[in-house]
Amino acid sequence: MLFSSSVFIFLFLPVSFFGYFLLNNRRLIAAGKCWLVACSLFFYGYWDVNYIPLLLGSIFFNFIVGGAVSPFTKGTRLGISRKMLLGMAIAVNLAFLGYYKYTNFFIENFNELTGTELTFKNIVLPLGISFYTFTQIAFLVDSFRGQAKEYDFINYALFVTFFPHLIAGPILHHKEMMSQFKSKWTWAVRYRNIFMGLFIFSIGLFKKVIIADNFAIYADAGFTPGAQHDFISSWATSLSYTFQLYFDFSGYCDMAIGAALLFNIWLPLNFNSPYKSLDIQDFWRRWHITLGRYLRDYIYIPLGGNRCSNARVYFNLFITFVLGGLWHGASWMFVIWGVLHGGALVIHRWWKKRGYNMPKSLAWFVTFMFVNIAWVFFRAHSLADAQRILYGMVDIGSLYSVTIEQAPTKMIAWSGTLGDSLATYLPVSVVANFVCLLLIIAGFIMTPFKNAYEMTIASGSYLAKTAWMTILFIIAVYATIQSTSTVFLYFNF
Template identity: 40%
Template sequence: MLFNSYEFILAFLPVFIIGFCAIRHYFREDEKLMRLCNLWIIAGSLVFYTLFGVNNLVILIISILFNALVIRFMNGSKILLAVGITGNVLILLSFKFCGTFLPVAISFYTFNQISYLVDRFRGEIKDFDLPEYLSYILFFPKLLQGPLMGYGAFDEQLKKALKEHLDFEYLMRGILLVSIGLFKKVILADTIGKAVNYGYESLATLGWWEAVLVAVFYSFQLYFDFSGYCDVASGICMMTGFELSLNFDSPYKALNIIDFWNRWHITLTKFFTKYIYIPLGGSRKGAVRTYVNILIVFLLSGLWHGTGWTFIIWGAMHGILNVVTRALGNVDFFKAKKSFGGYLINILRRTFTFIYVTVAWVFFRAGTVSDAFLLFGRMISGGIRPYYSDFANFFRLDEIWYVLKMTPVVRFNFSWDLCMWLFLFGSAIIVFFGKSAVNYAKECRIGVFTTLLSALLLVWCILSFGGVSTYLYMNF
């Protein structure tokens, strides 16, 4: 079941929230409350996941049973820890690289289970309770794309949420955040995605400016797709008083590549750092070893996304720039002072980082390395196409175009492309200057404006559900 679907917004989510709040209201005994809440989360999450198909559910259950057995009998055994980690990795690799289909969310629930295994072995998790474990692994807001929340943080937040009473202000803030997240996904990411797909299917005929727009728009598509998911997940939890780990923090405002990875898929970065980078030696064995470890982590990140050379190049590009940035002085290199000159330096740093990340995203999106270089080639030799193009047609949403037709601007030739430019500049303002949606939902004044904004965005998105697509990160 997708967040951006009728059954989720109009049926599943209201029932789940009402049930959760009812359990919290009528059962105040701590042990019984926790048990019933975990059972509600397990039942709801299984219904949520089952709608992706029985095959996906069977793989999920097998994975959980395997890990539960290892955890139950591990008792500090390094051999069983190794068996558990190896088994998880082999299951993941077999589907990613050898299987005929990729089970939905297998990477994320596998990583969560590896995290639990290691933390349990290290003594960070004292007692194993099966319902609590299932609740942690299956919790549907984070099941599909994260965040990769540690068990300790999850348990702490759940206990905190169970002590809260229904807060209508936080309920409204959660609804606002969900509506913003759906808008990012359904209206922005999916509309932009149609144009991007057209661009990559028509590489040989793109004009130079269309080729540039394809690359830039894909950066925006990924941004809105993933941040939209994170906003919806956080908004759902906000309604109940539960706070998810921050997983997305305006990454295109990053001053360098290190800053970017402190903002993009934050919990995945922390997972690789804790369970791969540090065990490899981290930064404890000299500069050269540190740089090698960084490159290994980013190459593994590339392979996690896919097996082709395009993903390896993408990972290598991020790893190499990360190493260069650290070698030149980490985040303090060219540290800007609070002056006009410092402001300009920060603009240049952000611009360079965005361009570099966008170039890397071309390899991430392209089917082959040749396709990536073909797109770069069209940017140089594509020539100027006629002003009106098929590319711009994908942005002409009826609800926007009908408004434009009521204005004098429709008489000008550029009006045909105006919707596309509205998407381009609107997206740029949001990603480079806009406030984080999570922070906005937490800090804004709840009143008539925010209520109307939530209603408008929700209605607009629900009316557009007919053309929904899956979230991009569900493919990894």
């Protein structure tokens, strides 16, 4: 069930909302929370009911261990130290994540290195396992440190399963959510939150189905394994994916925050105009903020952070982002992407320590171009495919090698939100020009204006915001009904 689907918007979300506040209105607070947990499990099981037991088992296991490792409880520790129990629990979580996410990858690489043909059943990655596993590992560590002090099972189950964040984040901290779930302020309908929630949800929905899904048309075609590229198609392909991923993930985050606000819950900001960044460090303060926070708090700092020698700090930065790349998926392409970002952060730190600077416009251009190039490795199916696109991006001579007569012979299937209505085939040259226009529009949307969160909390006329919300919502819903939308990109991670 997608946030952008008619079933979610017109059936699941209203039923969940009215059922929750109806129970709260009758002072059945615990029943209301159980209702939300049940709705969230239904939302998860809508994809594949077979993985609900895995999710529930993870919740029970981590809740029990979280109490046992806490300095504030007297849970049984089986005669072992809290630290050892914490290590064992983290190992169990990582073992399950590793089995489902990396077993196939390990077998494939083992066969390639040894020349064997070892076979293993193809393991399907359970939806959202990376996010709910990382969320609960954070809970275990926070419990051990004494930062998680509230151990109500219903609240904990809601903390893990709450449907706006369950599938693709944000990665939550126990302490930032439990106070909200306990607060009486969240039990009653808050019309201001409903308005803000619907406003930011509508912006996110528009980003997803109108912008991201249309960039996906050319990005998917351009990243087809073995596709050949010239200068124009290479740039159109790379920039299409760069903007597709931006609006897809940004749209998801907006819809997650908006849906949660309907229930008076504020999820942490996870996306803050990252393509406005003037350096790579600023980019990671803005892109997938909760993942960056997680990598900092649970990998970078435990490795020693910046409290070491310069060489060790550089190593800590580098290895943190290599692991961050691997977290995204079982592929060497993700590792390469992590290596690039780790290396860029090392260079940036070295650059800043020497007091070097560059003009803001140049700093933005260098940062954006690096991010765009790195996304090529993130999206490409193989190193050879990535190299073809990167070579095309510098192959200026190819601009003069495609004649008007040759262009129509290179055809591309147009599908997706606009494509379903067009139902036709267009030559690459026409598509490229159309995509370039979209890229220019997207650049103007992203760079100078406020993002969805800033527009939501900004003062202004409710009438004007309502009008904008209505227009965006109607357009996006119409597009959703007319097309077969793909899933959000981060569902794959």
